[in-house]
Amino acid sequence: MADNDTTATGSGVTRRQFVTGVGGAGVGLVLGGLLVKGFILPDHVVAIPASEGYLLVDRVKCATCASCMLACSVAHYGRANPSLSRIQVANDPFGLFPNDVAQNQCRQCPYPPCVDACPTGANHADPETGVRMIDPAKCIGCERCVHACPFTPSRVQWNFEDKHAQKCDLCKDTPYWDEEGGVGGKQICVQVCPHNAISFTKDIPVQTDAGYLVNLRRDDAWGSLGFPVSDDGMELSPQAAPAASGH
């Protein structure tokens, strides 16, 4: 018998008995807890509060200049990179007006699949403003939120340089921009757009393209340029990422 640990502790229990007890109790506790959670407690439903802010875009007015994209990445990271922008303007250089452009902004969905998909709470609704945003420190890089976004291209991006998911936070967290952002503040894309083709609203838009794609052309200014101020007669296809016109 090689086991030399038979020393009784003060209470008369050997160390071996003690660890056996701890192990057994631990297993029991975890399994028991699982049972309780699975069968006795009701499924917990977490209501995610609505975002208090939204971006609206007018892709007829968009100049496709990508100013919003560069400003977005610079404001958040101090680096210019369209790939790190949370708004993605995709245009087909050989497309035809007005369906050559898509301004792919995050919609701050009322039932956000990206938040649901996050296993660690990194992708969450801001407790103060409801803005769906990502805490990079909590992100484990599983990309579930990136894939959960129902829109194409995904409004949640994998930031492959800093290794975390990212999405529009309405500029709540812009360490490289002096202005106050977020719901009560400014958004760099709205500020920088030369055509005012992006706007911010606190009202929940209608949950279709029509709610998020709006007409931001004011008659007096844009009409004087001979620009179509009404969408009537314009054959606007549903907002989709334009392909390279390969025909």
Place this chain on the structure above:
Amino acid sequence: MAETLWFDSATWLVWVSPFLGVLAAGLSRRRDPVIEGDRILRHDVPARITHWTHGIGTMFLLISGIALGLFFTPALVSGGQGIWTWMNVHFAFVVVFLFGTFYYGTNTLLATKRFREHLPTRNAVDYTKRHYGLLLGFKKLTFPPEAKYFESEKMAYILALASTVVIILTGLLKVAAHAVDIPAGVMAVTTPLHDIATVAMLAFFLAHVFFAAVLPMSWPVLLSMFTGYVSKEHAEHEHAGWMAELEGREITDSAG
């Protein structure tokens, strides 16, 4: 099941696994090394189980962890399915690793002697110099009377121990983050720590595999990790100190 993450759906396994390890230790009966004719029992069954569950767990955790690595390498896997698969691999071996490691840890608690024999002694520097100096061809050196574990192994053990502790603590925090809201500031420290510990672990792991499995001189010991036994002849040559101990005599150092 494209997006199923076991870390998420089967988190409980991570919690139960250490306790299983503890429980197993409590239920195990250990045997000390003993000379049986021309062979010596070096590793009893629990030792072999803990070694391989811990070791294989570590290997796959390193592979999957490095593939997924957040901070120290570009991820080797592509996005989406690739990540989920590797995360699940990581999960599976977390369970294996934790079982093995806690099994071992508890064993050690139960027999502190086993722990002590892993710790370097004041001979560490001298023995290691002689041991590897000789291997490198410095003929005038004499082989030191190493104990059950070489002094060099013992030093590496400290590194392994430290990195394992950090990896487990940070890893458990990372798992906990799947269930409870852990402050971002904590996670901002946790994840890089986990990664740094991984680098240390990797260094140990590679060195260990090299010295314990690649070098031909270590093959008898490697074999003993499967069979439990080494030949007496081998022990006398490589582990003179250990033999002396097993035979109950004074350790004699030819250089001393």
Place this chain on the structure above:
Amino acid sequence: MMTTLTKPTEEEARRFTRAVDGGRAFVGTVMSPSAGSSAARLLSLGMVQQFLEDRTIEDFRAAGLRLNIHYADFGFLAQWFDEVIGDAELAGAISELHATGEAFGMLVPRVKELLQERIDQCEEVLEPVAEAATT
């Protein structure tokens, strides 16, 4: 503007509306912000009338950089009508406008009107002749 030009004879009408050869063309200037200036060779009364565009500064603002100025020096234009086309009366009328010293853009509609009037007169004179020729 009231009619100021005398009705031409059939022979005059033909002369006034004819196209001259390239060497005797009136040279108008197209001023483009991006392309710089280039010359437009105008061979006839009708072409001059078409070339001149009634624009305001507002039009240029709205068009951005894409709208060009179609410029003709009215002093030279008068000279051209007189010496090349042989329409001294029209030349005189243009000279008179030019002499007011008003800005080019202000004069364009009035010169165009004048030219149109001459074109209409000539057509009026030549139409019955043309009809007679075809019947």
Place this chain on the structure above:
Amino acid sequence: MGDGYAPRILVVDLSTETIETLDTEEYKEWGGGVGMGAKLFWDLCEDKTVGSFDPGNVITLGGGAFSGTPVPSAARTAVTGIGPQGHPTEWFTTSNFGGRFSAMLKYAGWQMVAVKGKAEKPVWIDIRNDEVTIRDASESGDGLWGLDAHETQRVINKIHEADGTWRSYGESRDSGRTTQHPAIVTIGLAGENMTHIASLTHDGGAGAGQGGFGGVFGSKNLKAISVIGTGSIEVADAAELLSARLWAADNYGYQPDDLKAFPISITGMPFSGIPSSGTAFGTASRPEGCMNCHRSCHGVRNARGLGNGSHCYDTQIYQTPEMTATGKITIDTQGRLADLMQGYSINALMLDTVGYWLGQLHKKGLVGPGNVVDTDIFEKYTFGTYEWAAEMLARMAEKREIGALLAEGPARAAEKLGRLEEDVKSGDLPLQEWGWPHHYDGRTEAEWGLASLLSSRDSNAHDFNWICMWTVTLHTLYGAPMPVDAAQMAEIIGSKVAPYNDPMMINYSDDAIYSESMAKLVSWYVAYYHYYKNSMGLCDWAYADFVNPNTEDKAGLTGIAEPRYVKGVTGREEPLEDGIKRGTRIWNLHRAIFILQGRHRDQEVYGQYMYEVPSLPVPGYMLMSSPNVLPVYENGEWSYKMVAGRVVDAARLEEWKSLYFEFEGWDPATGWPKRDTLESMDMKFVADELEKAGKLGA
């Protein structure tokens, strides 16, 4: 800390099909664009006297520190190399185009790309971040050779599977991803066939026309360079940069939704200029901006084939013939021709120039089958119609019939016909300098002409042109109140042209254009566009901004904005006069290259018509004229005056050249820089090289 630069410079040797990289650090002092380009050319082109189509020619493309950052209106890509358009010598020259290329190149990690040598068979360069592949462009490969410039880009887009959704470049989760299309610069038939009139085409309607670099691509068997980048450009002071961007747009730009805030007159106003019209040629169109530009001067039409993306001279290449023939200008003709021209990659000025010239010769009875100009195009098609122009473009691109001659460029074509001297003298073929077609008028806008004459191309920088000429002329012709009077304009501009700060610099009077104030103006003008625009990346359509209708004192942002951008992007404190010094240094390097190519002051004379034909219309004359009204200081006061009608005084021009050469520290006898001058600019290496060639200024 970043400084706005991409880390490496890509050198592709097509002869050996090898890739080499240089460290951008070594070249940063040149800003980028034509500065870095000239230095790269200096370093990489072994024999600078070779012809443009020689494999030894080196062509560079790229932007500057500003490119691809939020600096407003900084999307240009500069091209340098020996260009086939120059006449009689194919000078080292520059060209540039807008769009996305220089930005994308930087996102891929490359500040510039230089191409040397000649591929054995047609190739294209596919740059995907740091992965650079020389791919087969021929039938056996990707089949790009023979395609028009637009189709080429569509095929490459397909190869990249660019569809506006996320796609990855690499296998790893952390490989770069993008939704953007690759930025492609390519050539059509005119380039492939090595004409002297070929442009480089990018996207729908961006292109580098002047210089003829399309033919250089063709001579290297290079069909296209495509680049996709997913990396970041780190700037030094992001907050300052964003703040400068918003400050500039809010205070100096147009206010997109407030008509009242639109400038009184935009045409002459650089930074504040409003977007292109929403109805180009009567069809709805999108005002489209280059990468990160606030100006939006391109246009995307709602029907294919109508010059999508074209916006500039390219939509006006045939206006006067159409006007003359039909009395109107239509999108059907102009838009379709713009597309054709971009597709063939033909320099926009060429159809215009050649059309006018042939039209003149035709009237003189010199054109027809078997005639001096041996062609049947006037027999088969009517000049002024779409068909005539489309056929002419095809013949030039394919070097077919008369096209073979015209593809040499108007100067060489006229020379071959023995008509160069006569037709330039009469103005039938108005080539102002170096075989470059007349653009803006050096007789009136002296700095434009002089800078062109002393460099190797039409200077094409509208700084003073927009304000001093366009704004003033437009307001004069249309009787609108001037935004500023002449004295105010002189004061504002004087305050902005550091280090000279001399209001007299914009005195365009008959005498002043031969004075030292004009030497200062030319020197400042050249330095500004060589550095801030063509090297750092600012667009000529927005800078320099001297007079701005949106400010109380009507002073524009130039002088304040540039240093802010430099600070924000590079972190460097660099007041405007220091930037001007950098520009002068680049200018000296360019000058040295011309000199190695054989330049001497004696060659620096205008086309003869500039000395003989007054710049005002006189019946019977062709004049390339316009009623230019400019600021003058005469009899002790400033006024706006129509200065049209004057010719260049040859003797005074020569005196002025001497004065200018002295001003720049060049030898007045030759126009060659002196050692002292070069060494004071830390360009001993240039002085040594010039001395070796026996061409150092005495």
